[in-house]
Amino acid sequence: DQQVKQNSPSLSVQEGRISILNCDYTNSMFDYFLWYKKYPAEGPTFLISISSIKDKNEDGRFTVFLNKSAKHLSLHIVPSQPGDSAVYFCAASASHAGGTSYGKLTFGQGTILTVHP
Amino acid sequence: EAQVTQNPRYLITVTGKKLTVTCSQNMNHEYMSWYRQDPGLGLRQIYYSMNVEVTDKGDVPEGYKVSRKEKRNFPLILESPSPNQTSLYFCASSLSPGTANTGELFFGEGSRLTVL
Numbered sequence: 001d002q003q004v005k006q007n008s009p010s011l012s013v014q015e016g017r018i019s020i021l022n023c024d025y026t027n028s029m030f031d032y033f034l035w036y037k038k039y040p041a042e043g044p045t046f047l048i049s050i051s052s053i054k055d056k057n058e059d060g061r062f063t064v065f066l067n068k069s070a071k072h073l074s075l076h077i078v079p080s081q082p083g084d085s086a087v088y089f090c091a092a093s094a095s096h097a098g099g100t101s102y103g104k105l106t107f108g109q110g111t112i113l114t115v116h117p
Numbered sequence: 118e119a120q121v122t123q124n125p126r127y128l129i130t131v132t133g134k135k136l137t138v139t140c141s142q143n144m145n146h147e148y149m150s151w152y153r154q155d156p157g158l159g160l161r162q163i164y165y166s167m168n169v170e171v172t173d174k175g176d177v178p179e180g181y182k183v184s185r186k187e188k189r190n191f192p193l194i195l196e197s198p199s200p201n202q203t204s205l206y207f208c209a210s211s212l213s214p215g216t217a218n219t220g221e222l223f224f225g226e227g228s229r230l231t232v233l
Contacts, residue, residue: 004159006159009157032218032219034219034220041226041227042226042227043121043207043209043223043224043225043226043227044160044207044224045224046220046221046222049219049220089159089160091160093217093218093219094218095215095218095219103148103150103165103167103211103213103214103215103217103218104150104162104165104175104217104218105160105162105217105218105222107152107159107160107161108159109157109158109159110159
């Protein structure tokens with residue numbers, strides 16, 4: 001049962017344009033959402049996050065939007081740059097849950113973003 | 118430099134030959150975790166550890182063992198590897214489970230394992 005889903009395996013965008021990566025989740029206990037970025041031969045690195053009490057969080061060229069009613073979040077990259085080409089993982093956590101959920105991130109399948117010069 | 122170090126980075130082995138993937142962090146983190154990455158499935162948690170001598174199963178623990186005898190080390194043990202354990206493995210650490218939840222989860226560079 002995939003609780004976090006990224007339905008687009010890949011996305012190709014022209015440099016300077018907007019990249020929009022999407023993520024859906026099913027678990028209502030999730031209250032914190034994150035995006036990780038992964039380059040080849042490297043581990044994932046944290047990019048941006050959003051708490052469920054917000055609907056938008058911005059950090060430079062990166063903005064994450066959360067629609068709780070639709071259980072959907074998206075990552076916008078504006079403007080896209082060739083260096084943004086990477087795999088992007090959406091992740092979610094039940095940050096106030098105890099037991100086996102404490103500390104656990106549930107990841108989506110990942111979306112390969114390619115930004116063409 | 119703060120880092121999570123995994124070894125080996127690449128390994129080809131045969132079915133049934135025991136192997137250990139080591140993981141070490143130099144950040145004095147309490148929380149450590151192992152994930153595997155497979156195409157179409159993303160990153161799935163294998164085992165995690167809240168602190169020394171405290172370990173527990175993640176989502177896909179079958180065929181794996183871990184130990185946490187020291188705070189800095191969290192080895193992943195495959196007692197009898199099988200081809201379905203061919204995967205890319207990541208070790209990760211965080212100051213606490215709470216900080217792991219909110220983005221301060223640091224990953225190693227990954228270990229690509231092939232079981233023939």
